[in-house]
Amino acid sequence: MPLDESFVGREYPPTTPYEVGREKIREFAAAIGDDNALYTDREAAQAAGYRDVIAPPTFAIVIAMPVINQAAFDPELGLDYTKVVHGEQRFAYSRPIHPGDELSGVLHIDRIRRAAGNDILNVRAEISAGDGGDHVLTATGMLVARGTSEEQAS
Template identity: 45%
Template sequence: MSDSQGLVGRRYELPEPYLVGREHVRAMARALFATNRIHLEVEAARAAGYADVVAPTTFPAVLQDACMQLFLADPDAGIELQNVVHGDEGFRYERPIVAGDELRAVLEITSIKSLGGNSMIAADTVVTDADGGHVVTATATLVVRGEVAA
């Protein structure tokens, strides 16, 4: 793309809601070596005041990645995957994610900066629940070897 700033403000939305399943939560907890029982046992989660098992704090990366794949597949972005590394990630929670949540996610490109011949692409992914309530915002920075801007 000849004008990378034209990507700033672009939004990429998952085409359908993501239903958080117990086994999704448990599998991620195991992969992360999360040992708190609220991630694995319904009874422990309910005893702690949650409706079901609680997703580990990095769980929104699943939704963020799905949205990021839509961005990377956009021909206007002009990004080749072999030139991309993950630079940074963060999460700002309104409430925890629990099994049974039906979530929507929208990624927005917030900035593109050139640094040392590379492009730094910042994006926010806003995750909402079935009622439209804010759950979490996941932030990410991608480093793209070679500048996206011409």
């Protein structure tokens, strides 16, 4: 079943805030094998001009995935998640993520298209600190549902 194109332009409500912890940042850095002291050592981060350790750039996926999942698991959209591959992910930062940040996101459906029998969903998550606080990053992603479009590959 193809995706419901009337969802283009839809905005989902803000997600429950995620409180960033220093140890979660350290654990994430270790999991991705990045030993940059800015992610693990408060004194090194402060010497570099930050108030505390900062999160690696890809840590944002921890916050962005629950935001994106609002659409991925919205039954009205019609996305068959068993056929989804992650096509693309980008993060554009306004500032680094720090311990103590309480981050939530608002999801926007930017585009739905069909190509070679696949449905392609482009989403954008605007991640901010606090209630209507400062913008921290924009996460854009593309999900491809293989073989779900009524359009057939030629």
